[in-house]
Amino acid sequence: MKRTFITAAAILAFAAPAAHADELTDVQAQAKQLREQMTKRLADLEKRQKALEAQQKAVPTISPVDAMAADLPYKAAVKAKPVENDDICVKGICVYGNFDMGFASQTHGAPYSAFAGGPLDYAIQKNSSGSYSGVAANLMSTSFIGLRGKQEIGDNLYAVFNLQTLFNPASGMNANGTGSLVQNNGLGGATTIGTLTNAYGDSSKGGQLFNNAAYFGISSPTYGTFTMGRQSSLTSDLVVNYDALSGSNAWSLITYEGATGGGGVTENRILDNSYEYRLNVGPVRLAAEAQLRNGGNSATGNAFLGDVGFDYMGFSMDVVGGKVYDALSVGAPLSSSQVGALTTSQSTGTNPITGTAITCSLGCMSGTISDDTIFQIAARYTIGPWKFYGGYEHLWFDNPNNPLSPGAFAQGGYNLAYVNNNNYLSTRNQDAFWVGVKYAITPALDIIGSYYGIRQHFFQQGASPGTAVFANTPGGAANLGSVAAQQAACAANSASQSNCNGGEDMVSLVVDWRFARHVDVFAGVAYSQRNGGLANGFATSNNNGLATTTTGTTVGVSGICATCATTVSSWNPGVGLRYQF
Numbered sequence: 198m199k200r201t202f203i204t205a206a207a208i209l210a211f212a213a214p215a216a217h218a219d220e221l222t223d224v225q226a227q228a229k230q231l232r233e234q235m236t237k238r239l240a241d242l243e244k245r246q247k248a249l250e251a252q253q254k255a256v257p258t259i260s261p262v263d264a265m266a267a268d269l270p271y272k273a274a275v276k277a278k279p280v281e282n283d284d285i286c287v288k289g290i291c292v293y294g295n296f297d298m299g300f301a302s303q304t305h306g307a308p309y310s311a312f313a314g315g316p317l318d319y320a321i322q323k324n325s326s327g328s329y330s331g332v333a334a335n336l337m338s339t340s341f342i343g344l345r346g347k348q349e350i351g352d353n354l355y356a357v358f359n360l361q362t363l364f365n366p367a368s369g370m371n372a373n374g375t376g377s378l379v380q381n382n383g384l385g386g387a388t389t390i391g392t393l394t395n396a397y398g399d400s401s402k403g404g405q406l407f408n409n410a411a412y413f414g415i416s417s418p419t420y421g422t423f424t425m426g427r428q429s430s431l432t433s434d435l436v437v438n439y440d441a442l443s444g445s446n447a448w449s450l451i452t453y454e455g456a457t458g459g460g461g462v463t464e465n466r467i468l469d470n471s472y473e474y475r476l477n478v479g480p481v482r483l484a485a486e487a488q489l490r491n492g493g494n495s496a497t498g499n500a501f502l503g504d505v506g507f508d509y510m511g512f513s514m515d516v517v518g519g520k521v522y523d524a525l526s527v528g529a530p531l532s533s534s535q536v537g538a539l540t541t542s543q544s545t546g547t548n549p550i551t552g553t554a555i556t557c558s559l560g561c562m563s564g565t566i567s568d569d570t571i572f573q574i575a576a577r578y579t580i581g582p583w584k585f586y587g588g589y590e591h592l593w594f595d596n597p598n599n600p601l602s603p604g605a606f607a608q609g610g611y612n613l614a615y616v617n618n619n620n621y622l623s624t625r626n627q628d629a630f631w632v633g634v635k636y637a638i639t640p641a642l643d644i645i646g647s648y649y650g651i652r653q654h655f656f657q658q659g660a661s662p663g664t665a666v667f668a669n670t671p672g673g674a675a676n677l678g679s680v681a682a683q684q685a686a687c688a689a690n691s692a693s694q695s696n697c698n699g700g701e702d703m704v705s706l707v708v709d710w711r712f713a714r715h716v717d718v719f720a721g722v723a724y725s726q727r728n729g730g731l732a733n734g735f736a737t738s739n740n741n742g743l744a745t746t747t748t749g750t751t752v753g754v755s756g757i758c759a760t761c762a763t764t765v766s767s768w769n770p771g772v773g774l775r776y777q778f
Contacts, residue, residue, distance in 0.1 A: 285778065290346040292778075297340050298366045299719075299773020301333030301447060305737050306767070308395040312380055312404075314339050314363050314372030315446035317396050319453050320703060320725040321767040323529055324394045326736045332367055336447035336773045337709070337719050340366045341409060347416070357424070358413035363402055371408055374400020374463070375609050378527055379560035383536035399527040400455060401466040403609025409467060421476035428473060431486050431502040432571055432590075433458035433466040435517050439575035441586040441633025441647045447771050448705035448723045450631075450649035457629045457651075460502075460519065461569035461592045462526040464608065469497050482506045482515075490523070495606045496564070496613065498523025498599065502571075511580055517573040523597055525607060527564045529734075531614070535563060538664035539614055561614035562607065566597045567621060582637035586647075587630075594625035596659070596671035603667040616668040619659030622675055625696070626654045641711045651701040653730055658683060658696035691729040692738050692763045699729030717775050726766035737765040 285292045306318040306329030316334055318325045334340065343361035350356045363372040377397040384393040402408040405427075412426030429437075436458035442449040455463030468488040475484045488500035502519030531539075539561060575588030600618035607613055633647035658676040662669045676694070677683050687697035707721030732738045739761045 289348040290344065292342075292344055294342040294778055295338055295340055296366050296776045297336060297338050297773060298332075298334045299336055299771055300331070301336060301769065301771030301773075302328070302330040304328050304768045305765070306396070309333075309367070310377045310380075310396040311365060311368035311370055312373045312377035313396055313398055314365065314374060314400055314402055315396075315398060315453050316365055316367070317447075318767070319447045319723070319769050320450055320701075321727060321735070321737070321765050322396070322398065323735050324397070325765075325767055333447070333771050333773065334365055334367045336445065336721070336771050337707070337717075337775055338444040339363045339372065339446060343410070350415075353418060355416045356413070357416045357422070359410045359428075360407045361410035362405075362407055363409045371404050371406070372400065372402040373404030373408075373609065374398050375403040375527070375562070375607065375611050376560070378530050378562060379611060381530035382561065383531060383533045385533065394530065397530060398454075399463050401459060401464050401608075403607070403611065405609055412471075412473075414473075421474060423472075423474045425472050427467060427469050428471055430458070430460065430465055430468050430471075430488075430500070431473075431484055431504045431517050431519070432460040432573060435504070435515050435573050435575050435588070438513075438515070439577050439586050439588045440631065441584070441635050441645050442705060442707060445705075445707070445721075447769060448703075448707050448721045449647065450651075450701070450703035450725065451629065456526075457590055460500075460521050460524075460571040461567070461594060461627075462521075462524045464496075464525050464527075465500065465521055468500060469608070471500075480507050480509055482508075486519075488521075491606070493606075494602050494604060496523055496525040496566070496601065496608070497606075498597075512576070512578045514574070514576040517571065519571050521569045521571070523599055523601065524567050524569045525564045525613070526567070527562050527607075529563070531561060531563055534664050535615060536561075538667075560611050562611055563615035563617070564605075564607070564613045565617040565620045566601050567594045568597050569594055584635040586633040586635075590629040592625075592627045592629075594621050594627070594656075596621045600671055601668070614667060615662055617659075617661045618671050619669040619673040620661070621656060622659045622672070623657040623680075625656040628652045643709045645705075645707045645709065647703075647705045649703045649705075651731070653699045655684070655687060655698050655730075656696050658694065686757050687730070689757050690759065690761055690763065692732045692735075692761050693757045695730050695733040697730030697733070699727065699731035699733075701725070701727045701731050715777050717777075718773070719775065720770075720772040722768065722770040724766065724768055726764060728764040732763065732765045735765045738762045 301317060303318055305321055305325040307324050307326065309332055310316040314335055317329065341361055341363045343359065345359045347355050347357050364370060365372060378399060381394040381397050407427065410428055412424045412428040414422060414424030416422040436451050437443050440449055440451060444452055446453045451457040455466050459465040470491065471486060471488045473484065473486040475482065484504040486502045490499045491497045498521065500519065500521040502517060504515055504517045506513065506515030570593040573588065573590045578585045597618055601613065601616050603614055603616055605613040605616060629651045631647065631649045633645065635643055635645045637643055657680045660674040660676050677686060683694060683696060686693045691697050703723055703725040705721060705723040707719060709717055709719040711717040739758055
């Protein structure tokens with residue numbers, strides 16, 4: 198028995214390891230089989246993934262919802278691809294620009310100007326006379342070429358710059374409103390029969406290499422942006438941001454004439470020697486800007502402006518206020534008698550204000566100098582395809598605290614030969630207001646309507662310098678001798694003097710179709726009119742020089758035009774093509 202148990206135990210002892218060995222062999226075989234299957238599946242999956250990737254490159258990816266919608270007859274099969282950024286940039290420095298040209302007509306206009314940024318009388322002007330139809334440029338916007346940059350120089354800190362030049366695409370010349378005036382010096386006054394002048398108009402662009410922007414600075418999302426150089430004024434920024442037809446020379450009165458954006462005079466839409474700081478705090482934005490004077494006998498005076506604005510649920514509003522010193526306004530070219538006085542009566546009088554004429558280097562002008570106070574408020578509201586715009590500006594014009602002398606330096610290398618420091622014996626008050634609406638008929642087609650109005654209130658006007666004395670002093674003699682005589686003249690004919698109550702209006706309608714990327718075609722029409730003091734001296738207000746004057750027996754003042762029209766007007770339809778990049 199004992200031997201039997203020992204034998205059985207030995208058999209069990211050897212059998213157990215053998216059984217475990219067999220089980221281990223089976224497990225290893227199964228594991229090998231599983232590894233082979235997994236390897237095969239992985240290879241299969243990789244093959245399928247490569248095929249899918251190749252298919253995705255060939256066919257745009259669409260979501261399941263879009264795929265189901267594609268089966269419905271009234272749905273698009275595939276959504277439009279998102280617009281790709283095709284800015285022309287290298288290492289944060291970008292080239293950008295705009296071309297705008299077409300065809301226009303005016304019922305009262307003047308020949309095309311190769312100098313002016315707004316090269317036609319898109320709103321009725323002093324020399325607007327016969328009808329015009331032909332080449333037009335810068336209708337919907339002003340053509341320009343620019344170079345801008347933004348490069349990170351620290352943790353969330355950037356260096357920025359902008360260089361921009363506005364130009365006339367039909368002539369290839371830099372925009373030069375000052376030059377358009379000087380080009381017409383001595384070619385006949387606005388009221389002369391058969392005037393030889395072409396279109397002209399004062400501007401903040403004087404033919405400089407970078408006539409619209411030349412500034413640089415630093416920018417931080419947290420601490421704001423500080424820039425220095427030649428840059429747009431805060432008053433101009435408000436007009437640009439809150440005008441339904443922003444930038445349109447042909448159909449936006451406040452763009453074409455520029456004085457609203459310039460805080461009283463168009464030359465101050467762009468400020469030289471300027472420093473600007475902007476800061477956003479949540480939905481609120483703050484800005485301050487200062488222009489520092491050149492010193493000496495220069496029309497670049499001090500200017501101080503501030504802005505407060507906010508955005509909330511589709512509604513935006515800004516308020517701007519400030520003061521501009523030695524603001525220069527140039528209303529017309531020199532008359533032939535003024536040109537003659539400069540060339541034949543050069544003097545070296547000792548009085549730096551009254552009696553010194555100078556030889557102009559590049560060109561001479563006659564200008565009015567003022568210290569201007571500005572208040573602006575504007576708003577914009579977007580709801581669905583609708584955008585509503587509106588704004589208001591009040592201006593106070595006063596004689597300058599720092600009168601200029603003949604030969605004063607102006608922008609673009611020009612000089613003032615005749616300087617009027619005495620136009621405002623009392624404060625001139627002027628209001629500007631505008632409303633507009635833009636409706637997106639489709640994402641690529643807009644229709645835009647706007648109304649613009651300007652109202653001038655009567656003010657006591659000083660006598661301007663003549664051709665013998667090239668400048669005057671603030672607080673000098675009154676025009677027509679007294680304020681009573683001025684009021685009598687305005688009562689006899691509201692367009693008899695430029696200081697009479699007066700107004701200007703424009704109504705515009707424009708359709709803009711962006712039929713291709715970067716390119717749009719547009720058509721529009723505007724009706725503009727002036728009345729009262731703002732129509733004084735216009736060719737169409739005195740029948741192109743044929744009107745007669747009274748002797749003063751009925752109104753107590755001599756030289757008042759009895760038959761001058763008190764209202765002048767013009768229609769301005771046009772079409773054009775614009776390319777932006």
